Amino acid sequence: MNRFALSCLTLLLTTHAAWAQPSPRQLYPTVFEAVQLGGIFPDSKTFVDARPRLAPADIERAYQQQRGQPDFQLRRFVEQHFQLPTAPTDAYHSRVQAGLRHHLDTLWTVLQRPPGQAEGAHGSLLPLPRPYVVPGGRFREVYYWDSYFTMLGLRESGRTALIRGMVDNFASLIDRQGFIPNGNRTYYLTRSQPPFFAQMVNLLAQAQGDSVRRRYQPRLLREYQYWMAGADSLQPGEARRCAVRLPGGEVLNRYWDAGDYAREESYAEDVATARQSPQPAPQFYRNVRAAAASGWDFSTRWFGAGGTLASIRTTELVPVDLNCLLYGLEMTLADGYHAQADEARAREFERRATARRRAILRYCWDAKQGWFVDYDLTARGPARVRTLAAAFPLYFGLATSKQARLVAAGLQRDFLKAGGLVTTLTRSGQQWDAPNGWAPLQYVAIEGLEHYRHRALARTVAERWVQLNVRVFEQTGKLLEKYNVEDTALLAGGGEYPTQDGFGWTNGVLLTLMNHYQLGPAK
Numbered sequence: 001m002n003r004f005a006l007s008c009l010t011l012l013l014t015t016h017a018a019w020a021q022p023s024p025r026q027l028y029p030t031v032f033e034a035v036q037l038g039g040i041f042p043d044s045k046t047f048v049d050a051r052p053r054l055a056p057a058d059i060e061r062a063y064q065q066q067r068g069q070p071d072f073q074l075r076r077f078v079e080q081h082f083q084l085p086t087a088p089t090d091a092y093h094s095r096v097q098a099g100l101r102h103h104l105d106t107l108w109t110v111l112q113r114p115p116g117q118a119e120g121a122h123g124s125l126l127p128l129p130r131p132y133v134v135p136g137g138r139f140r141e142v143y144y145w146d147s148y149f150t151m152l153g154l155r156e157s158g159r160t161a162l163i164r165g166m167v168d169n170f171a172s173l174i175d176r177q178g179f180i181p182n183g184n185r186t187y188y189l190t191r192s193q194p195p196f197f198a199q200m201v202n203l204l205a206q207a208q209g210d211s212v213r214r215r216y217q218p219r220l221l222r223e224y225q226y227w228m229a230g231a232d233s234l235q236p237g238e239a240r241r242c243a244v245r246l247p248g249g250e251v252l253n254r255y256w257d258a259g260d261y262a263r264e265e266s267y268a269e270d271v272a273t274a275r276q277s278p279q280p281a282p283q284f285y286r287n288v289r290a291a292a293a294s295g296w297d298f299s300t301r302w303f304g305a306g307g308t309l310a311s312i313r314t315t316e317l318v319p320v321d322l323n324c325l326l327y328g329l330e331m332t333l334a335d336g337y338h339a340q341a342d343e344a345r346a347r348e349f350e351r352r353a354t355a356r357r358r359a360i361l362r363y364c365w366d367a368k369q370g371w372f373v374d375y376d377l378t379a380r381g382p383a384r385v386r387t388l389a390a391a392f393p394l395y396f397g398l399a400t401s402k403q404a405r406l407v408a409a410g411l412q413r414d415f416l417k418a419g420g421l422v423t424t425l426t427r428s429g430q431q432w433d434a435p436n437g438w439a440p441l442q443y444v445a446i447e448g449l450e451h452y453r454h455r456a457l458a459r460t461v462a463e464r465w466v467q468l469n470v471r472v473f474e475q476t477g478k479l480l481e482k483y484n485v486e487d488t489a490l491l492a493g494g495g496e497y498p499t500q501d502g503f504g505w506t507n508g509v510l511l512t513l514m515n516h517y518q519l520g521p522a523k
Contacts, residue, residue, distance in 0.1 A: 023186040024048045025264050027056040027122055031063045031078075036267035040075045043497055045138055045265040048187055050082035051123045085140055094477035099523035100470060101514075103479070104507050108157060111136055111502060115165075126184040129172050130165030136502015137481065141183045142169065144193035145295050146505045148200050149440045153508030156515050160207045167200050167216065174219045179226035182293065187264040191257035191293040195325045197223055198332035210339055217336040224329055227253055244318055244377065250359035252318045252375070253326055257289030269496055277310040290314035294322070298495070299424060299432035301374070301387050307428065317383060318375040320364040324392035327356045357398050364393075370406035372399070387424045388415060388441045394448025404452035411445065412457055419468035419485035420461055421445055431495030435486035437465070439509035446513070459517060466519040469510050479506045 024047070025032045035047045052059055059081050066072050078084075092110045094103050111134050116127045125141060132142045133150050147170070151163050173180050180197060182188035198220055205212035213220075231243035231251045238245050242256045260282035262270035270288055277284040291302045291314040304311035330353035337346035363375040366382035372390035374383040390407050393399040399407065415421045420437045427434045442465045449458035468488050473479055478501040482492040492499050514520040 021186050021189055022122075023189070023264055024124055025187070025267075028052070028060050028063075030060055031081075032264075032267075034063070034067075034074060035078060036264075037271065038074050039268065040078065043138060044267050044269060045497070046084065047078070047082070048124055048185070048264045049085040049140060050078070051085075053081055053083060056122055096474060096477045100473055100521050101511075101523050103473065103477075104153065104511050105157060107136075107479075107502070107507055108133065108154065108159060108162070111504060112162070113142075124186045126173075126186065128169040128184055130168045131162060132166050132169050133162065133504055134502075135481070135500070135504040137500025138497060139183075139500060139502070141185050142166070143183045143504075144170070144180050145196050145440070148196035148203070149443060149505035150508045151200060151203055152443070153511040155203060155207065156508075156511045160204075163200075163204055164208070167197075167204050170197055170200065171216055171219045174222050179223060185265075190259040191255075191289055192226065193293055194295050194322060195223060195227065195329055198325075198329040202332060213332065213336040214339055217333070217340070220329065220333055220336065224326075224333060227326060227329075239315075239377065246318075246359065246363060246375070247380065248359075248362070250355065250362070252323050252356065252359050252363065254318050254377075255290040255293040255314055255322060257286060257293050259289055260286045263289060263292065266496055273309050276308075277312075278306075284310070284312065287312040287314045294319060296423075296432040298430045299387070300426045300428045300430065301383075301385050301389070301424060301432070303428075309430070313378075316376065316378045318363065318377060319389065320360065320372045320374055321389040321392040323356060323360050323364070324396045324398060327353050327360070327398060328396050330356060360393065360398060361400075361403075365403060369410075370403075371410055372403070372407065385424065385426070386410070386414070388421055388445060391441065391445035391448045394452055395444045397451055399452070401452065404448075404454070408449055408452070408454040408457055411449070411461075416457075416461065416464075417485040418464060419483055419488040420465035422485050429494050431482060431492070433494070435484045435490075436482045436492045436494065437468075437485035438482050439465075439506045443509045443512070462513045462517045463519060466510060466513050466517070469506065470520050479503050479510065481506065 036044055041047055062081065063077065066077060113132055113134055115130050128142065134140055135143055135146050147166055151166065154163050170180050173184065177189060179192050182191050182193050201213060201216045201220065227242050229243065230240040234240055234243060234245035236245050236247050236249050239254065242253050244252050244254050246252060262285055270285060274281045274284045291297045291312060294314065298309055300307060302312050302314045302317065304313045330349045334346045334349035334353065337349065364372050366373050369386060371386050372393050373386060376383045394404050394407060411421060414425060420442050422434045423436055423438060423441060424433045442461060446458045446461050468483055468485065469479060471488065472483065480492065481500040481503045484490045484492045
């Protein structure tokens with residue numbers, strides 16, 4: 001076993017121990033089950049974010065003693081034994097007349113959270129050593145991939161110290177957990193999210209110099225080991241956790257979650273849908289969780305022939321965007337080793353990046369559609385669903401000029417709508433499908449188009465997205481998690497919860513585009 005494979009095995013063992021940190025379902029299982037299936041909160045996330053007022057064993061004991069009493073009310077019991085959460089923007093009221101830029105600048109403070117914000121011995125929030133920015137609404141904790149796009153706005157606002165603090169927080173999570181979890185909650189410790197840590201480090205390096213990459217190099221390597229754990233022992237056609245060996249012997253990656261049970265933050269929804277799925281419940285739960293790890297929860301991108309959430313098959317797909325991000329991580333690692341004059345390791349990661357690029361172009365390019373798609377492991381061919389994830393090879397400079405030209409033409413012909421780019425071409429009722437558009441995907445597509453000199457289209461997308469954001473703000477005083485880009489008179493919808501406002505990544509992308517293209521209001 002070579003050194004890299006051995007380090008991956010060690011990582012598997014250490015992160016398995018980290019995942020043992022108890023979550024609400026493990027701390028008070030009987031109360032958890034009763035509350036989450038009892039429907040006393042409209043959002044399943046409410047209870048798992050609540051802080052227990054007593055030790056879990058005492059709460060379980062009290063529940064067993066009181067549940068059979070004639071006047072027992074579950075909601076009242078929860079309110080007596082838990083402190084319920086509030087959204088970070090609940091106490092904030094925007095002033096439209098003060099202007100959009102003032103609103104954006106104010107929100108960095110509204111959405112900022114202090115370091116070390118523990119919730120007692122048994123709360124689900126994981127404390128972080130430095131201040132950080134949360135997305136807003138029901139999302140009261142830091143989220144991995146959201147944070148990169150939030151950081152773009154912090155850069156535009158000159159808040160480099162806050163960017164540094166957030167990068168340090170993610171480094172701390174890698175040190176403690178062996179990877180960056182979906183968010184800093186105990187119930188997220190079984191999965192990661194799109195790996196943007198290298199992009200965060202590069203963003204900070206633009207402000208503070210190349211020493212930044214050397215500083216975070218060990219954490220970048222450890223994140224890479226998380227994604228590649230077990231890859232060296234795979235045979236063609238085999239998959240283990242996040243790693244997949246393809247028929248030609250190449251290694252690419254998929255999304256994965258260590259859990260095979262209902263998500264705690266969406267427990268009732270998962271249990272109900274599992275009953276409708278033809279899959280065994282553990283398999284269905286794993287696929288739902290893997291889709292949550294992708295950030296695209298949910299989209300027909302992940303669905304099977306049934307076209308519904310019950311048919312979800314995330315782990316059977318090799319996502320094009322994930323592998324582009326890992327290509328970026330490999331190149332960042334190579335740059336870091338060059339900076340340390342470790343040319344042997346630099347060449348190794350350049351070799352890995354080159355091999356990944358070739359594999360992406362071989363397996364994720366569908367010449368018939370002229371589009372980058374996910375690779376279907378079961379069908380052994382390109383997935384049928386076209387999505388905005390096709391912009392990632394342009395964003396990372398992986399595409400050939402011809403491929404970029406075909407993708408740009410497809411974006412203009414099929415995906416460009418009145419308010420920006422739609423996520424997929426399917427109306428399913430899922431939030432990562434039509435008619436919704438999302439800030440991170442607008443940014444990736446715009447930057448990718450710029451890289452290949454499709455600048456007129458890039459500007460058109462930026463103009464339409466900014467105009468939509470501005471119009472909704474002027475009408476509602478809010479910046480939202482997602483937008484309806486097809487009918488800009490309507491708000492976005494779909495998914496497991498109402499559209500949230502705040503909103504970290506919308507703010508970051510909007511401010512970046514307004515500044516870059518000189519768009520939007522002056523104040």
